[in-house]
Amino acid sequence: MTLKDIISGESEFIEFKQEVPKKSEVYMKTVVAFANASGGKIVFGVEDGTCKVVGINQEDVFP
Structure with a gap:
């Protein structure tokens, strides 16, 4: 995933999450x-x- 992909925003195939729930x-x-x-x-x-x-x-992903 590139910065260009991120700037393009969410789509049918890309979902953003601010944090790991x-x-x-x-x-x-x-x-x-x-x-x-x-x-x-x-x-x-x-x-x-x-x-x-x-x-x-990192602690949120690998506690």
Whole structure:
């Protein structure tokens, strides 16, 4: 994924999440939807709506 892809914003195949949710159910609905379609990408660390890259803490992914 490139910066150009991020600036282009969300689409049918790209979903942004600002942070990694504590409960996987929050993003697993998107995973299932992508699996039932033609695939897709979830990008954590990007603000939804603004496409601003905010990053995530390593501890949030690998506690």
